[in-house]
Amino acid sequence: MNIILTTTHLPFNSISDKPQKFPKFYTPCSCPAFQVQCCSSSGSELTLTTVGKDDSLTGGAYDFSKATTSLTRKLLSSPKKVTLVRHGLSTWNDEKRVQGSSNLSILTETGIMQAEKCKKALVDIRFDQCFSSPISRAKTTAEILWSEREEPVIFLDSLKEAHLFHLEGMKNVEAMQRYPKDHTAWREDPSNFNVNGVYPLRQVWDAASVAWKQILFTPGENFLVVTHKSILRALICTALGLGPERFRAFDVNNGGITVFKFNVEGEAMLQSLNMTAHMYTDHTYIY
Numbered sequence: 001m002n003i004i005l006t007t008t009h010l011p012f013n014s015i016s017d018k019p020q021k022f023p024k025f026y027t028p029c030s031c032p033a034f035q036v037q038c039c040s041s042s043g044s045e046l047t048l049t050t051v052g053k054d055d056s057l058t059g060g061a062y063d064f065s066k067a068t069t070s071l072t073r074k075l076l077s078s079p080k081k082v083t084l085v086r087h088g089l090s091t092w093n094d095e096k097r098v099q100g101s102s103n104l105s106i107l108t109e110t111g112i113m114q115a116e117k118c119k120k121a122l123v124d125i126r127f128d129q130c131f132s133s134p135i136s137r138a139k140t141t142a143e144i145l146w147s148e149r150e151e152p153v154i155f156l157d158s159l160k161e162a163h164l165f166h167l168e169g170m171k172n173v174e175a176m177q178r179y180p181k182d183h184t185a186w187r188e189d190p191s192n193f194n195v196n197g198v199y200p201l202r203q204v205w206d207a208a209s210v211a212w213k214q215i216l217f218t219p220g221e222n223f224l225v226v227t228h229k230s231i232l233r234a235l236i237c238t239a240l241g242l243g244p245e246r247f248r249a250f251d252v253n254n255g256g257i258t259v260f261k262f263n264v265e266g267e268a269m270l271q272s273l274n275m276t277a278h279m280y281t282d283h284t285y286i287y
Contacts, residue, residue: 006200012253013243020238059166063136070266071216071238071262071267071268072212072213074217074266076217076221076262076263077264077266078266079261079262080123080221081223081260081262081287082216082223082262083127083223083224083257083259084257084260085118085141085225085226085227085257085258086255086256087111087154087226088113088114088139088140088254089110089111089254090137091253093105093111094102094110095252096171096172098168098170098171098172099164099171100162100168101135101164101168102109102169106137111141111254114255114279115141115144116144118141118278119145119286120225120278121278122279122284122285123258124256124285125285125286125287126220126222127149127222127223128151128219128221129134129151129154129218129220129224130145130146130151131153131155131156131159131215131225131226132153132154132159132191132227132235133159133160133226133228133231134155134157137228138226142224142226145226148265158207158211158214159227160207160228161227161230161231162200163203163228164186164200165195166182167179167182167183167186168215181281182195190244190247190248191243191244199232201234201244204231206233207231207234208231211225212235212238218268228279229252233247235281236270239270240268252274256275257273257274257276257278258273258274258275259275272278274285
């Protein structure tokens with residue numbers, strides 16, 4: 001059967017003159033009639049159906065004028081775009097050690113190459129400012145990404161990695177043998193992992209909230225942020241209104257790129273998550 005559909009798509013108009021956060025009542029705008037022509041494969045039969053403006057059409061969607069969670073609870077000077085990058089492969093990544101907030105792990109040759117690939121992938125995007133964790137593996141990555149730019153990198157303690165106490169520096173196999181309860185809790189139930197009543201993920205969630213405010217209230221509209229896996233997960237989750245129990249709902253690779261857009265109310269829309277095409281090809285991003 002062959003079908004020919006001719007129509008005109010028009011938006012809905014809100015009854016209220018003022019925009020609402022979640023408009024509940026709409027009145028359909030006037031819609032011209034459209035025709036549907038159907039015929040059999042032999043072409044011997046033809047049915048003509050006219051659909052008038054009293055018939056409802058579906059498929060409209062909201063644009064990004066409102067979201068659900070404000071990270072700032074204050075108006076921003078302008079909409080913002082934030083690009084999050086995880087640091088390149090580090091020595092302790094390579095050795096499968098628990099890194100945490102330790103500053104002893106540095107970029108490997110592969111990690112430096114990954115940072116260079118990120119720089120090349122983002123070369124066509126103009127950033128107003130770069131923020132980074134001061135921990136060496138992120139700091140070095142940020143300095144590679146930001147080289148040849150005039151503005152200095154801004155280092156934020158709020159972008160430091162989660163502090164994992166006695167597990168830091170241990171290979172995962174060793175940590176499992178020596179501290180099976182703690183290691184298992186961190187791997188399988190991280191939101192409830194604690195050491196003497198201190199919950200690392202609760203701390204990193206608080207840090208992520210602080211970091212977002214520091215970033216979003218900075219003058220400019222397009223920012224680059226370089227940091228670590230756990231705090232990146234916290235930044236993503238807090239932007240989307242998710243709690244620590246969703247910590248492992250997202251994964252971020254070394255050199256992975258995540259992009260958020262923010263409206264003036266400080267509400268986030270996830271534009272892309274953990275982009276890694278640039279790690280395998282000479283891919284450059286425009287967004």
